[in-house]
Amino acid sequence: MKAAIVREFPNSTIGMTHQTGQSLGERHQGLTVSLQPPEDPNGYGSAEVYGGDYHAEIGLWFENNKLVDYDGVFELPGEVATMLKELHFDVSYVEEAV
Numbered sequence: 420m421k422a423a424i425v426r427e428f429p430n431s432t433i434g435m436t437h438q439t440g441q442s443l444g445e446r447h448q449g450l451t452v453s454l455q456p457p458e459d460p461n462g463y464g465s466a467e468v469y470g471g472d473y474h475a476e477i478g479l480w481f482e483n484n485k486l487v488d489y490d491g492v493f494e495l496p497g498e499v500a501t502m503l504k505e506l507h508f509d510v511s512y513v514e515e516a517v
Contacts, residue, residue: 424454424506428498433470436493447471454502460484466499468492485509 427449434446450470457464457479464479477491477499486508489495500510 421456421458424456424502426452426454426498426502428452431470431498433468433473435473447473450496450498452496452498452502454499456503456506456508457481466496466502468496468499479503481508486512488512 428451429449431450432446432448433450435443447470450468450473453467453469455465460481460483462481464481466477466479468475468477475492475496477489477495479486479499480488484507486503495513500513503510
């Protein structure tokens, strides 16, 4: 298993958002992403996003190095998508949904 890649995003915020888009409580400034890329191009990866009292575990599914699905959050954090793009994964699935 490859080692997780951990990266700090001090200018990003993290918090809870209702499905209506309304913020639930205060947001925390600064977050950390721990990304576990898939072992092969058609594999499963994961990410953990945390900061303050907030924490999310995200499942990531890939086909031919393209992100095809995720689970655990309503919207994939941009920081996770950025890290995946830097590792040359195709995240157009997420970008098309925005």
